[in-house]
Amino acid sequence: MRRVEGAKDSTRSWWLSLFSDAETGARGFVQERGRHLKDIITTQVTTLTPDTPVGEIARLLEKKHIKRVPVVEDGKLVGIVSRANLLQALAAQPIVHIRSEAAEDEKRDIVLGALAQVPGLNPVHLNVVVADNRVDVWGI
Structure with a gap:
């Protein structure tokens, strides 16, 4: 991700600035930059090991309301597992x-x-x- 300087600057009407004080504008400038x-990193990081079962990973992502989790082995980052990775693995099997x-x-009975x-x-x-030789499944 990259941020273009000034891209997030809000464009306010010139007449609206007549009614706001200089301190409000300065505070907004400092907050943006x-x-x-x-100030924004997560310090309580949940990690997994490479041998964590896939079902446990899915439950963890759901429980913690997170989209991805680092995989650590011997204190070193070896990868990241995301919800998309889990769906890809499920679809591939x-x-x-x-x-x-x-x-x-x-065939229908087997499915x-x-x-x-x-x-x-x-x-x-x-x-x-x-x-x-094509199976279509839909419903609730």
Whole structure:
């Protein structure tokens, strides 16, 4: 990220400045430009180790209301895990393997069976359509 000097400057009407005192303008100037890193950094940092289970990471991100967490090994930063990383990992793993020669009804049953194993998901609220080796799933 970069900040262009003066980009955040508020443009006020010239006539409005007639009604405000000089101290208010000076205070705003100092607040915009007088902040230091020590004023905004997080000092209570939550970290993980490389062998932390993915489910635990997801729960931690949700519980702490954070989007990413540093991964530390032997006191050294080795990476950062973000919510996007977790979603990518989830999307990359096949939920179930289906034989390509299986009939469409059989493929649909296999997909519905796999979805029935997901905690908190009720397949009754889903539409699953299998056509030409493509599976479409939508619903609640």
